[in-house]
Amino acid sequence: MYSRPVIARTPLADRSLPTRKVAEKKEPMSAWQRWEMSSFADESLSANDEASTASEPMMEPFEPVLLIDEAELARLRLQAQQAGEAAGHALGYARGQAEGHAAALSAVHAQAAQLEALTQAWPNALRLAERQVADDLLALALDIAHQVLRQALTIDPQAILTVVHELLQAEPALSGTPQLLLHPDDAVLVNEHLSDALQDAGWRIRADAQIQRGGCRVLANSGERDATLETRWERVAATLARTPPVGASHD
Known part of the structure; x- marks a missing residue:
């Protein structure tokens, strides 16, 4: 037959009483004792640090790893260079176009001024031309008349x-x-x-x-x-x- 173990019980009166520890009275420490203990404490901490450092594994030196290869880097450089050249070409083209437009506009203004001057001088030029034409016609008529007269005298x-x-x-x-x-x-x-x-x-x-x-x-x-x-x-x-x-x- 299985028998249950008997558990001893503590009387309630005994459990209700708190356990009190009487603090031992310490004597004051001298200055030499304090220095000696502090030195030992520092040596203990240094030894613990060395042990902790020795127990840690040593890290391998870090080597940078390229995220892109040399070919991709060269392609990006070429692309950046081409983009810069294209931007410079566009800027130069725009500047040249602006300068060409200004030069053409100046030439047009100069031609317009010349045309205006010719327009103003046209009436006088026309009168001079008419006079010149009239003089030329008169000279031609005189020449013809002179030839006719000579022919008449011959006949x-x-x-x-x-x-x-x-x-x-x-x-x-x-x-x-x-x-x-x-x-x-x-x-x-x-x-x-x-x-x-x-x-x-x-x-x-x-x-x-x-x-x-x-x-x-x-x-x-x-x-x-x-x-x-x-x-x-x-x-x-x-x-x-x-x-x-x-x-x-x-x-």
């Missing part, structure tokens, strides 16, 4: 007879014995047709090769009358307020 050499007859009728009459200077061919023609009239007026015919056909000169004591083609042409040009073309009368 009708007797035109000199009309010139001499007008000189004979001109007033005042020349005194003395006037001399009529003619081209040799015209002198023959005038002598054949106007010899009687010239004798009545007391004029004498004298051939002069320096005088062009169709013209003549009369020399007298009282004066001179010039009816050469050159002089007559100058009078026409003066009437038209135009100097005759250079060399036109000597063709």
